[in-house]
Structures are given as C-alpha cells and as structure tokens.
Amino acid sequence: MTDAALLVRLLADTAGGDQRAFRELYQATSSHLFGVLVRILERRDWAEEALQDCYLRVWQKADQYAAEKGAPLTWMQTIARYRALDLLRMKRPEVSIPDEDEAPPMTFADGDALNPEVRATEQEGIGRLSNCLDELAPEPRKSVLLAYYEGYTHPELAVVMKAPLGTVKSWVRRGLSQLRECLDA
Amino acid sequence: MKYDNARLTQMLAAEYALGTLVGRARQRFARLLQTRADLRRELQFWEARFAPLLASSKPVPPREVVWAEIEARIRRSTVTPIQPPVAPRGLWLWQTWAVAASAALVALSLQLYRYTQAPVAIAPPVAVAEPPAPYVSMLQAKGSDALWLVSVNAQKRDISIVAQGDYSLDAQRESLELWMIGDDGKPRSLGLLPLHGRGHLQMPASVPMPAKPVLAISREPHGGSPTGSPTGPVISSGPLLSL
16 A cells, blocks of 8 residues: 555655656556546546546646645545546436446446445445444445445436436435434534 | 525535536536635545545556556646747737737746756657647636636547636626637637636537637626627637647
8 A cells, every 4th residue: 555655745746846756656546546437437448538637637736735635545536536427427428327237338347336335345444434334224325335436426326226316316315414424423 | 595504515515525416516516615615624524534435446557558648748738839829810809818818828838848847757658549639728817827728629629628726706696708719800609617627618519610719718797698709808818729
C-alpha cells in the first residue's frame, strides 16, 4: 500500500510544476484510480480516457489538495469516481443498461458485478460503514451499494432492481438517511 | 429558498456523493458548493464515510500507453503555439477582445512553459493512432483569475471545457455563455459555460465551423441570452487555434 506522507509530498511537488514528482505520483497511484474507473465504467477504453482526465486534473489542481480532504489517495480516488460518473452519464444513455443476466459489452470486470454486498463486506477495515450498512433493509442497502459501486442512476436502479422508480428513489433516500444517523451516532 | 432546508440539503449532498443526483440538479448543487461551506462540509462527511468503499476496489494497472497520452496532453496544454490573433472583419468590438485575450494567452503560455523547462526523462513515444487535430483556445476573464480551456473536436462536434480559477457571478441570476464568432463576424451560441470543473457541450448543428474560428464569452441572464445574440458584456474572447 502506498505511503500517505510520500503522496502528500509528491502532490505538493506536482503543484509546484515538478513533472518528475508527477510521474512518480502516477506510478504510485494510477492502478488504484484505474481500479475505481474500471469498476464503474466497465470498459477499458472509457476507463483509460477517464484516467487521463483525472491525472490532467491532478496536474492542474494538485495545489487544492489539503489534509482535511482526507488521505491523498482517497482524494484522488474521489476525483476518479466523480469523473467516472460524469463520463458514464455522458456516454451511457439511460436506456442502454446492461441486462442483469447478460455481461455488459466489452466487460472485463469480475463476474460479481451485481453482487456489491459481497465485495463491500469481504473487505477488512470497513468497520463502521459496514456495520451501518448491515443495519439497512436489503433493498435500501443494495440500492445504495449499486449506486456507489456501479454508478447506477435512479432509473437504472429501477430496471436492475425490477421496481418502480418512485420505490427505488425512496429506498435510496431511506438508505442514506439511516446510514447518516448510524454513522453520526 | 429550498436549499436552506437542512434535511433536504443533507439528502442532496448524500445523493451528490452517491452519484444519484444527476443532470441539472447535480450541476446546480455543484454550483452551490462553490459558495456554501455548509454544503461542502456535508459533502465531505459523505465522501469521508464512503471512502472505505473506494479503498476496497481492486487495483488494476493501466496500460503504458495511458501515461504517454497524459504526458502528451500535458505538453499540449503547456506549450501553446503563439499566433497572432485571428479576428473576423466587421465587428471591431470582437477584434479588440481577441487582441486582449490573446495577450493573456501569451502571458499564460509563457508562464506554463516554465513548467516544462526542467528536463525530464520522458518515456519514448509510443505509437498511437493520431486523432484528428483538435482546436483549442484559452479564454481568460478580464480582471479575474478565471480561465477556460476550450477544445473543439470539429468532427465529433464535441466541445470540452476545463474551467479554472474563480469567476464571481451570482449563478442564480446570471450565466456565462460561449459563442463562436463565424467568418461573417456573427456570434452564434454554443451553450452555457461551466464556472468550475469540466464540461462538455455539443456544437449545435446550426453552427458551422468557421475557417478562422474565434470564441467569446458573454455574461447573460440566468439560462443564457434571451435573444440568441450576446446581450451582456463580453468577458473574454480569443482565437480557436488548430493544433
């Protein structure tokens, strides 16, 4: 795992225009950002395009990183995640949702794309979030995790969860507000 | 104002972080984030709480060629060819703006060029299919550090925009609109410009790609010019250069 202090230094040097530091930063972090992008975008070509965008942004905005924004890798992965969501909304019209029984075209993600709960709970160190997720009813939990992991919108969730749009929206809302209460406690 | 309802803003921040807030609602919230510290805090709450899920994603090494592309894009964005301003005949106003804007462009590219001065071991170029040369323009707002990098893919008619710095504007009341000044000197709307971050615009089919394209940004009422032509002050303009 990458050393946060080293990344903080590399980000600071990158902010000063040091291309060598930027390259080192890329080498240390790109597979972690690419992992996030691949998981959400599911297509290597889109993920590569998004990865370029992310690092261009990091190059331009490295000076905006601050400790209160979390660990440097988390900050960069958050940039990647938002970029992936934007790209997904732009490139994937809401109609072309991969069928639940069918692998999406050109996919190279693991076969458990629709089983985010397994992935979330398998991981160690999730602790509190995982406990709070466990307290949710199955539908709100699955809705929140699918939205987070797969980048699904409400209408996409409605298709995947085979439920009316309004129901899905309230699952997401209920899931989030219960999570907030639990995480706040 | 409904954004003052605490429960609602909590939910908006949560749905923004989750990604289920989409489209215009998402853009509106992103704009509000610029001015509302309470919303930023709320968003940071969610980003931090969701972060363990991010950390759980399996690292996947990207192909070597991606780094080469990133380096190329950085070089392209830092060493900008300096050309005399290309202005359409007829509208002296646009011409003046173009000159002012390209002076800013020169100043900026010199500044950015310094970044590339340090010799860096650069990976040998990897053969990549050459995409059609895009057009680029750097538009800097007068009297502000706000800057827009606009690139236009004339074939796909895709305009991508990266906004940097802060342009102060009451986003509830006003918008910035991007215009293409044609060879006939007439401005045609390309759409509304993002104040922050990145955005894409589709170049309308009704806007031809001029031989000597010039872009301009005007300040308009919220939602854009009601008349189809610029009605407010032009805050920046400059030539769109082919790379």
